[in-house]
Amino acid sequence: MKPLEINIEKIARLAEQREDENYRFRVFLKGQEDDKIDIMVHKMDKEIRSQIDCKECGNCCIHLHPSVTDEEIETLSRLDHHTPIEYVAKNIVNDNSENMKYLKDTPCKYLHDKKCSIYLERPEDCKSYPHTQNDHFIHRTYSMIDNYGICPIVFNLFEQLKMELKFKK
Numbered sequence: 018m019k020p021l022e023i024n025i026e027k028i029a030r031l032a033e034q035r036e037d038e039n040y041r042f043r044v045f046l047k048g049q050e051d052d053k054i055d056i057m058v059h060k061m062d063k064e065i066r067s068q069i070d071c072k073e074c075g076n077c078c079i080h081l082h083p084s085v086t087d088e089e090i091e092t093l094s095r096l097d098h099h100t101p102i103e104y105v106a107k108n109i110v111n112d113n114s115e116n117m118k119y120l121k122d123t124p125c126k127y128l129h130d131k132k133c134s135i136y137l138e139r140p141e142d143c144k145s146y147p148h149t150q151n152d153h154f155i156h157r158t159y160s161m162i163d164n165y166g167i168c169p170i171v172f173n174l175f176e177q178l179k180m181e182l183k184f185k186k
């Protein structure tokens with residue numbers, strides 16, 4: 018395996034430069050077998066994660082708005098010593114078209130020194146990010162392209178997949 022790229026400034030720059038290429042790769046992936054790609058992705062994901070320390074990165078917590086359920090809002094408001102109503106008014110943004118709620122601030126207010134200060138009680142969306150361990154990768158490539166310039170796991174996974182599938186850049 019090639020050495021991993023973990024420089025987040027470089028990754029953000031390459032994401033801009035490779036936007037067209039990544040959309041072409043997305044179309045290419047659509048023509049592949051779902052199961053076969055999942056097997057490859059899960060194997061690569063495991064190898065890449067074993068070499069990347071999220072505690073030294075925290076870039077997703079700087080740029081993204083994780084979704085939160087009503088139950089999670091109750092937990093977070095308790096941690097912040099607010100009522101859920103006060104908590105929502107200060108910290109939550111609604112997407113009514115999707116009926117979803119998200120943490121409002123970027124960087125996330127719970128991020129301190131690249132680490133999550135509520136790690137054990139962080140929302141499920143944070144726990145499962147960058148979602149590369151989930152099935153049906155080829156049906157989630159839009160969000161992977163969005164995350165390619167943010168998360169080194171996604172960046173390296175996409176690049177290794179291009180190489181293994183002999184995708185013409």
Ligand code: SF4
Binds near residue numbers: 083126
């Ligand atoms: S709650 Fe924690 S893991 Fe989630 S975005 Fe905020 S700092 Fe990151």
Ligand code: SF4
Binds near residue numbers: 070072078147169
């Ligand atoms: S999930 Fe990705 S962006 Fe978030 S801390 Fe880990 S490597 Fe960095």
